[in-house]
Amino acid sequence: MKIIVCLLFLLPNFLCAEVIYEKLGFTDIEGREVVSLRIDGSIELNDEIIFDEALADINQNNYRVQFDSVILNSPGGLMYSAMQIGKSIRGNHLSTWVMPHDECSSACVLILQAGVCKMANGEVGIHRAKYEEDIPLEEIKNKVRYHEISMEDYLTDMDASPQIIWLFNSIPNWDMKYLGNTEKRNYGLFGATAEEMQYRLEIASKKFGQHKDDLLAKLSDRDYDIYPDATWESADYLYATPSCSEQLFLEDNMTDHVGIRIEPQPEDIFEIYEWDRGTFDENDNFISTEKIPHKVDHGYYYNFRYFAKGKEVTYKERVRLASPTTWGSEEDGIDYAENKTPGFLVSDDKTTITVTRTNPNDGFAFSAWTLTKEDSKGPVTIEIIFNDKVVQTFNYVIE
Numbered sequence: 001m002k003i004i005v006c007l008l009f010l011l012p013n014f015l016c017a018e019v020i021y022e023k024l025g026f027t028d029i030e031g032r033e034v035v036s037l038r039i040d041g042s043i044e045l046n047d048e049i050i051f052d053e054a055l056a057d058i059n060q061n062n063y064r065v066q067f068d069s070v071i072l073n074s075p076g077g078l079m080y081s082a083m084q085i086g087k088s089i090r091g092n093h094l095s096t097w098v099m100p101h102d103e104c105s106s107a108c109v110l111i112l113q114a115g116v117c118k119m120a121n122g123e124v125g126i127h128r129a130k131y132e133e134d135i136p137l138e139e140i141k142n143k144v145r146y147h148e149i150s151m152e153d154y155l156t157d158m159d160a161s162p163q164i165i166w167l168f169n170s171i172p173n174w175d176m177k178y179l180g181n182t183e184k185r186n187y188g189l190f191g192a193t194a195e196e197m198q199y200r201l202e203i204a205s206k207k208f209g210q211h212k213d214d215l216l217a218k219l220s221d222r223d224y225d226i227y228p229d230a231t232w233e234s235a236d237y238l239y240a241t242p243s244c245s246e247q248l249f250l251e252d253n254m255t256d257h258v259g260i261r262i263e264p265q266p267e268d269i270f271e272i273y274e275w276d277r278g279t280f281d282e283n284d285n286f287i288s289t290e291k292i293p294h295k296v297d298h299g300y301y302y303n304f305r306y307f308a309k310g311k312e313v314t315y316k317e318r319v320r321l322a323s324p325t326t327w328g329s330e331e332d333g334i335d336y337a338e339n340k341t342p343g344f345l346v347s348d349d350k351t352t353i354t355v356t357r358t359n360p361n362d363g364f365a366f367s368a369w370t371l372t373k374e375d376s377k378g379p380v381t382i383e384i385i386f387n388d389k390v391v392q393t394f395n396y397v398i399e
Contacts, residue, residue, distance in 0.1 A: 021054035032064040043077025048084035069095040076106025086114030091273030095244035098122035116196035117244035120189035127171040161187040204249035266309035270386040275304035277394040301368035316385040322378030324350040
């Protein structure tokens, strides 16, 4: 088995006003610099790249996102870019907020739904997808169904209510359904996901030394306290909801947005939230599959997106084959089986290699290997190990 030493993706630098990332010039109570992260205007191609670059800077420097939320004010745009941004938001434990008098419609709602907590104070509009490109008539059925399935799968992963999924498939793309406040609350757009709520509650209970029931009771009291600001006679009474920072116990008290650290220690954070594995075709295109053709020099890969803190991230990659083989880098003339290369350790039976990888913390990891004539058919397993725990397993079959 040979390692592919470097696979470089060259992406142009894009300047785009839709993703706005700003340092605000002050710190929270923990000393973390506070930054704002907004999506303002139409969601365009490559906005997801710019958004991920902002997240990488935030995580590398351990900045605090203001209100712990991505602020949304967008009429929509490209569905693919919106879903990629949404996956990054969910994977990085960020909330989403549509402020009063702002709007989040069409593809923007895909981003809104991704927040681990959502605060939809502004207008929220939903309709079916639009298709800007020309579609051959014979391909329309498959094209439309493909986009419907992709969107349904994404929204299901993001814990969207069945009503929201139904609206995305039902409202004509020349029309728009704007949600009322009661609908938004019933559809989960004024609160945290069950998983994130429990995640934060467990940490907050230990950090504060308080029972979980007592912490939840404080939220109920907070909810009651702010109701006078929005009466039952007002159509806006449902806006009287504790903020996402309050609901997730991310504030040092229940009134000021100054923040506390409700998360594991930075050195203990490494969460993979999206992954792929596969092989390459004759044009070096990525093919997502578990099957590897038994051909010399045929390559296979894995990649994943992750959430971590700090300038760099270190993890181990353990590759295991069914039979003994050679392990090396043909380009560098290295035989890893000699166990003289730092960061590479081959097992005595030569079926397994463990590679220690330290990379800049940009939220994305990629690795690839190629087959040699010594590699036999059978299963291949790649395990990603962090702090001595297997956090992800990729399974392949050479056939």
